[in-house]
Amino acid sequence: MTSNSPQPSPIVRPGDKRYPALSRGFNQRWIAEPEYVRLVRSPEEARDALAEAVRQPPKDPARTRITVRSGGHCYENFVCGADVRVILDMSPMCGMYYDQGMDAYCVESGAGNWHAYSHLYPMSGRALPGGSCYSVGLGGHITGGGYGLLSRQFGLTVDYLYAVEVAVVKPDRTTELVVARRDDGDPDRRALWWAHTGGGGGNFGVITRFWFRDLPEPPSMVLLTGLAWDWKDVAKDDFVHLLTAFGTYFRDHQDPSTAAGKLFGILVLNHVCNGQIGLFAQVDVDDPGGPAAMKEFLERVDGGIGATATAMRTSMGERPTVAHMQIPRVMPWLTATQTLDSSGEDQCGKYKSAYIRKPFDPTQIDAMWSFLGKERFTSYANKQSVIQIDSYGGAINRPPRDTAARQRDSIMKMQYQVYWTKNDPAESEYLSWIRETYRATFAATGGVPMVGGGVTDGCYINYPDVDLGDPQWNRSNQPWSTLYYKDAYPSLQRVKKRWDPLDVFRNAQSIRPA
Ligand SMILES: Cc1cc2nc3c(=O)[nH]c(=O)nc-3n(C[C@H](O)[C@H](O)[C@H](O)COP(=O)(O)OP(=O)(O)OC[C@H]3O[C@@H](n4cnc5c(N)ncnc54)[C@H](O)[C@@H]3O)c2cc1C
Numbered sequence: 001m002t003s004n005s006p007q008p009s010p011i012v013r014p015g016d017k018r019y020p021a022l023s024r025g026f027n028q029r030w031i032a033e034p035e036y037v038r039l040v041r042s043p044e045e046a047r048d049a050l051a052e053a054v055r056q057p058p059k060d061p062a063r064t065r066i067t068v069r070s071g072g073h074c075y076e077n078f079v080c081g082a083d084v085r086v087i088l089d090m091s092p093m094c095g096m097y098y099d100q101g102m103d104a105y106c107v108e109s110g111a112g113n114w115h116a117y118s119h120l121y122p123m124s125g126r127a128l129p130g131g132s133c134y135s136v137g138l139g140g141h142i143t144g145g146g147y148g149l150l151s152r153q154f155g156l157t158v159d160y161l162y163a164v165e166v167a168v169v170k171p172d173r174t175t176e177l178v179v180a181r182r183d184d185g186d187p188d189r190r191a192l193w194w195a196h197t198g199g200g201g202g203n204f205g206v207i208t209r210f211w212f213r214d215l216p217e218p219p220s221m222v223l224l225t226g227l228a229w230d231w232k233d234v235a236k237d238d239f240v241h242l243l244t245a246f247g248t249y250f251r252d253h254q255d256p257s258t259a260a261g262k263l264f265g266i267l268v269l270n271h272v273c274n275g276q277i278g279l280f281a282q283v284d285v286d287d288p289g290g291p292a293a294m295k296e297f298l299e300r301v302d303g304g305i306g307a308t309a310t311a312m313r314t315s316m317g318e319r320p321t322v323a324h325m326q327i328p329r330v331m332p333w334l335t336a337t338q339t340l341d342s343s344g345e346d347q348c349g350k351y352k353s354a355y356i357r358k359p360f361d362p363t364q365i366d367a368m369w370s371f372l373g374k375e376r377f378t379s380y381a382n383k384q385s386v387i388q389i390d391s392y393g394g395a396i397n398r399p400p401r402d403t404a405a406r407q408r409d410s411i412m413k414m415q416y417q418v419y420w421t422k423n424d425p426a427e428s429e430y431l432s433w434i435r436e437t438y439r440a441t442f443a444a445t446g447g448v449p450m451v452g453g454g455v456t457d458g459c460y461i462n463y464p465d466v467d468l469g470d471p472q473w474n475r476s477n478q479p480w481s482t483l484y485y486k487d488a489y490p491s492l493q494r495v496k497k498r499w500d501p502l503d504v505f506r507n508a509q510s511i512r513p514a
Pocket of ligand 1: 026068070071072073075078110130133136137138139140141145146147148205463
């Protein structure tokens, strides 16, 4: 189907066989009952579909929100909440091409990471330094500041964003398409561009297209490994060493012009009932120093512990289990990216995040040890309960320009995750595990990773967590807006007031108009 199709864009209503599938996203916790889902095929359709949705009065006063979906990977109910009236689904807009007029690569917002890797890279030799999950949509991913295994080498996706096209609602409830560029002569449009460099999706309008300049060239070949330690062999001293060595390695290797500065590591701390702790690492081997960097990294992390590294046998949170990667293997970068695709089964999930600026302090390590089942939650049995620690920094910490992605001196990023199947009667226990584990790790700063908290620097808007707005779980004096956006929040609020003054695009943690 082409974007010039004369037929009106498809609308899926209750009773349509597609409706159940299109009323939910990746996280099966959230299932909406919208009046309709509209499939959007072009920027003009986005503008017109938005105008129509804004004009129509809600049939049900309890369902008033208009939401936008690209890949459907939102962790919270921002797209598929019970109060949603209309979902504008951008997934038909998934093209990518070089735009001569813009002198930039254009990526449509409904495309996913895999479109970017499998289309853009073969065509151009360039890539977005985005996440490894194929099915994550670029509409949400980029806008929140998306990152992945190339990010220590090249920075965040938004560091390359040149322009964005957005359908917005004006104060008189009419709609227009706005192209906002980094070097826009109009300060309001320039601010709209800036708000899309980390401000998060679902805030200002319907994003239809992104343009990127100077996209990096990923390495031709990388060295990839995935190994594990059996929990039964891991003593407390080993655990302390593992976390400390991982943190100090990344603290000490922050220069992205060196091979070690390009190396990306992911430590997967499963609950003990899972049986294993996992480690993934990837390094550029077009850089002649790549193999030595991988060797040093593995020696630093694995060398100091009594447990013997072994093959991965168990689930690794959002990552796939790679059973034959214990010995690092050289492969094309695109093949490695495919290997680490984590678009697994759609399940229910709850997530939390933290930016980490220094190696963990002993109380944080103690809390993780305890709540992973060594002292607390000892009879807990959900094997998909994970504290994932990604390396961070390098090129991310040397951004080329001002963006709304503010955490720019962290060395690690944490993601707490727990998964279960729908209607599992133990759901509340899983939620307790993740909430209490997180609170214990950051007990010194009110149960959340406070901005300016020494080791910590807030949370990632692309891993949203509504508990940050709940005083039971956030006892710090920092609201969710500070934890996600730090000092950028007041400017984001001004952009919101200018471009979405009627607050059409809203959810539990959307930017409030100034
Ligand atoms: C399995 C998995 C792996 C992940 N891995 C990574 C990773 O490696 N790195 C990383 O940085 N993040 C990762 N994420 C997080 C991911 O970046 C966010 O969930 C992202 O917001 C998803 O975007 P989406 O378009 O798929 O989601 P959606 O649910 O479609 O949207 C997410 C938010 O963005 C808004 N939005 C989406 N499209 C538009 C649009 N066109 N216009 C305006 N607003 C829009 C929505 O309204 C919603 O508020 C992962 C998530 C999952 C589920």
